[in-house]
Amino acid sequence: MQGSSVNPSQGELNYSATATPAADHHSEHPDLRLFGFIVFLVSESMLFLGLFVAYFAFRVVTPLWPPAGTPELELILPGINTIILLSSSFVIHRADTAIKEKGDVKAARGWFLVTMAMGATFLVGQVYEYQHLGFGLTTNLFASTFLCADGFPWSSCICGAPVDVRCVMAISPTRSLFPNQSFWH
Amino acid sequence: MTQAPALHSEVEVTPWREYFSFSTDHKVIGIQYLVTSFVFYLIGGVLAELVRTELATPQSDFVPRETYNELFTMHATIMIFLWIIPSLTGGFGNFLVPLMIGARDMAFPKLNAIAFWLIPPTGLLLLLSFFVGPASAGWTSYPPLSLITNKAGEAIWIAGVILLGTSSIMAGLNFLVTILKMRIPSMSLNQMPLFCWAMMATSALQLIATPVLTGAMVLLGFDLLVGTAFFNPTGGGDPIVYQHMFWFYSHPAVYIMILPAFGLISEILPVHARKPIFGYQAIAYSSIAISFLGLIVWAHHMFTSGTPDWLRMFFMIATMVIAVPTGIKVFSWVATVWGGKLNLCSAMLFGMAFVSMFVIGGLSGVMVASVPFDIHVHDTYFVVAHLHYVLFGGSVFGIYAGLYHWFPKMTGRMLNEFWGKVHFVLTFVGFNLCFLPMHVLGLQGMNRRIAEYDPKFATLNMVCTIGSYILAVSTLPFLINAIWSWLGGPQASANPWRGLTLEWTTPSPPPVENFEVEPVLLIGPYDYGRPEALVMTSAANPSLMGKPNSKAETVQPLPSREAEDKEGG
Numbered sequence: 026m027q028g029s030s031v032n033p034s035q036g037e038l039n040y041s042a043t044a045t046p047a048a049d050h051h052s053e054h055p056d057l058r059l060f061g062f063i064v065f066l067v068s069e070s071m072l073f074l075g076l077f078v079a080y081f082a083f084r085v086v087t088p089l090w091p092p093a094g095t096p097e098l099e100l101i102l103p104g105i106n107t108i109i110l111l112s113s114s115f116v117i118h119r120a121d122t123a124i125k126e127k128g129d130v131k132a133a134r135g136w137f138l139v140t141m142a143m144g145a146t147f148l149v150g151q152v153y154e155y156q157h158l159g160f161g162l163t164t165n166l167f168a169s170t171f172l173c174a175d176g177f178p179w180s181s182c183i184c185g186a187p188v189d190v191r192c193v194m195a196i197s198p199t200r201s202l203f204p205n206q207s208f209w210h
Numbered sequence: 211m212t213q214a215p216a217l218h219s220e221v222e223v224t225p226w227r228e229y230f231s232f233s234t235d236h237k238v239i240g241i242q243y244l245v246t247s248f249v250f251y252l253i254g255g256v257l258a259e260l261v262r263t264e265l266a267t268p269q270s271d272f273v274p275r276e277t278y279n280e281l282f283t284m285h286a287t288i289m290i291f292l293w294i295i296p297s298l299t300g301g302f303g304n305f306l307v308p309l310m311i312g313a314r315d316m317a318f319p320k321l322n323a324i325a326f327w328l329i330p331p332t333g334l335l336l337l338l339s340f341f342v343g344p345a346s347a348g349w350t351s352y353p354p355l356s357l358i359t360n361k362a363g364e365a366i367w368i369a370g371v372i373l374l375g376t377s378s379i380m381a382g383l384n385f386l387v388t389i390l391k392m393r394i395p396s397m398s399l400n401q402m403p404l405f406c407w408a409m410m411a412t413s414a415l416q417l418i419a420t421p422v423l424t425g426a427m428v429l430l431g432f433d434l435l436v437g438t439a440f441f442n443p444t445g446g447g448d449p450i451v452y453q454h455m456f457w458f459y460s461h462p463a464v465y466i467m468i469l470p471a472f473g474l475i476s477e478i479l480p481v482h483a484r485k486p487i488f489g490y491q492a493i494a495y496s497s498i499a500i501s502f503l504g505l506i507v508w509a510h511h512m513f514t515s516g517t518p519d520w521l522r523m524f525f526m527i528a529t530m531v532i533a534v535p536t537g538i539k540v541f542s543w544v545a546t547v548w549g550g551k552l553n554l555c556s557a558m559l560f561g562m563a564f565v566s567m568f569v570i571g572g573l574s575g576v577m578v579a580s581v582p583f584d585i586h587v588h589d590t591y592f593v594v595a596h597l598h599y600v601l602f603g604g605s606v607f608g609i610y611a612g613l614y615h616w617f618p619k620m621t622g623r624m625l626n627e628f629w630g631k632v633h634f635v636l637t638f639v640g641f642n643l644c645f646l647p648m649h650v651l652g653l654q655g656m657n658r659r660i661a662e663y664d665p666k667f668a669t670l671n672m673v674c675t676i677g678s679y680i681l682a683v684s685t686l687p688f689l690i691n692a693i694w695s696w697l698g699g700p701q702a703s704a705n706p707w708r709g710l711t712l713e714w715t716t717p718s719p720p721p722v723e724n725f726e727v728e729p730v731l732l733i734g735p736y737d738y739g740r741p742e743a744l745v746m747t748s749a750a751n752p753s754l755m756g757k758p759n760s761k762a763e764t765v766q767p768l769p770s771r772e773a774e775d776k777e778g779g
């Protein structure tokens with residue numbers, strides 16, 4: 026489960042549909058939501074794979090990359106930001122172990138909230154970064170691809186947030202955090 | 211149980227209001243899909259008739275040229291996204307898959323309902339775009355053309371395609387999980403009806419290919435509305451990347467539109483030929499092979515887009531390789547029908563017409579797969595002929611065959627056979643009259659997507675137009691027959707065709723929970739000629755005794771037979 030985030034237009038719908046008890050009137054069925062969610066993640070990764078390959082295609086066909094006149098990218102702040110985002114994966118993993126191995130709902134909820142706080146920090150960092158970029162969405166092809174490649178994942182985080190909040194409320198020892206965890210990655 | 215339990219004297223008829231509600235019953239949703247998509251088929255058909263009327267004469271004299279572009283763009287969009295895909299996957303898939311695998315419903319009933327209810331409003335939205343000038347850059351919507359024509363209509367078109375794609379992904383997810391996880395315990399993958407295999411292959415394609423189209427649409431939308439330059443050469447973008455992303459979906463889309471029809475035909479032929487299907491595993495695995503190969507051939511649509519030679523070579527060979535699994539299916543169908551005791555009812559007629567028409571479309575497909583030939587006929591009427599033999603001679607004939615075959619199960623009423631045959635003859639004649647001459651037109655160099663043409667093409671175009679009018683008339687006997695029979699046709703028994711798949715073991719129409727008792731497999735889906743088949747289709751079947759709506763006879767397994775079944779695989 027990696028390389029997954031969600032497409033703003035379809036992610037939330039699918040996500041909530043698979044994460045809420047969809048098979049109400051079929052309580053005797055084994056729980057298929059986890060399997061369904063994995064299938065969804067595979068499908069959704071294709072969206073990002075497609076965009077990613079498109080990005081490389083643009084790179085390959087453009088003679089000079091980034092095109093002349095594109096301001097230098099600042100690397101330190103985005104670097105810190107990325108580290109925050111990546112380490113949040115470990116934190117949500119702690120939340121998962123807390124609940125799976127110790128059944129500790131409180132700790133799990135805590136770790137989960139820390140993850141979300143880290144996500145929020147990341148978003149704030151991104152907004153700051155965009156304001157100081159020196160180029161906009163329509164400046165040139167490089168700017169367009171850069172901002173979109175960069176923008177899809179975090180905008181999907183925003184979409185995922187309300188679902189996550191609901192999950193924090195619903196945490197119980199019986200419910201696996203796996204869907205949230207794999208989504209976050 | 212060889213004895214039929216008490217007959218259901220009262221059939222539970224779904225109240226009509228249910229069909230307009232957010233029902234989570236897969237049978238209701240299946241019928242919702244079928245009826246909705248048929249309405250869009252009629253609308254798309256009207257657009258096609260307008261196109262053909264314009265093309266009846268060489269001059270552009272019926273509608274303005276811009277309108278002509280809008281008509282063929284919307285015709286293709288509606289037929290693909292609102293007719294064939296929803297009716298085959300959403301319609302037949304929903305109604306049949308759970309019944310065929312003995313499940314009570316789909317894995318995610320609510321998701322199922324959401325997927326359906328995305329379709330009517332989106333279709334309406336697309337139709338409303340006629341008020342602002344709809345998309346007119348062809349259903350392929352290639353930039354930069356799509357960025358400079360009818361901006362509002364194009365934006366609606368992009369939104370519509372994203373929404374319909376989302377619905378399709380949801381449906382695919384649901385089918386895959388349902389087929390893999392919800393079969394009755396006594397049914398292994400290799401005992402599954404072939405339609406379920408086909409739906410499995412289709413769902414995989416929906417899940418893998420559709421998101422890439424969504425990605426392309428998002429970027430195209432940015433280009434159109436925000437002014438980015440992904441695909442716009444003026445800003446340094448690359449329109450070829452769009453073509454790759456678009457066809458990465460849209461070639462598999464052809465298989466999304468034909469694989470379920472393959473599945474339907476694999477069900478219908480053995481029933482009406484009274485013979486086991488020939489090469490069950492060959493048909494099953496060739497669906498999977500087609501699904502996989504279908505993902506690596508997309509650039510055969512781009513042989514004239516400056517694609518490098520080595521890439522053209524690869525895509526040419528890969529495309530031709532697809533003819534192998536497809537040919538395996540065709541041979542298996544012919545071998546199934548060969549020497550059978552054919553019941554030439556409407557379903558069977560459409561089924562056999564499907565095979566023959568699809569062979570024509572398949573062969574012209576191998577022709578256009580070849581780079582030198584394709585460069586010659588690219589964007590000519592040869593391609594139009596090819597795609598209509600696949601999508602009409604294939605998919606639509608398959609849908610009609612399925613409708614005639616399962617109408618009794620869906621509605622509990624029999625369709626009128628006489629009018630069914632009238633419908634078949636008109637459709638078959640009209641179809642060939644309309645599309646066969648297009649092969650010649652294409653070879654002679656008539657371009658597609660043009661409103662006026664060289665007068666030397668006039669005669670054949672007139673023939674095509676007359677054929678299309680016959681095709682339009684042909685839907686009337688079907689429509690009247692369907693409505694009439696649904697309201698007051700003769701009652702259908704549980705198993706009017708003496709089929710062996712599980713949907714025929716439950717009353718017509720099936721009760722809300724599908725099966726009163728979880729069914730147990732007694733016999734493979736195509737084991738005609740085995741003693742159990744006789745038990746299931748005649749001895750204990752009151753349909754042959756003139757008593758409609760019998761209950762399932764296969765609930766209790768005969769222990770010795772079950773052991774035999776396991777050995778037989």
Ligand SMILES: [Cu+2]
Nearest residue numbers: 461508510511
């Ligand atoms: Cu293709």
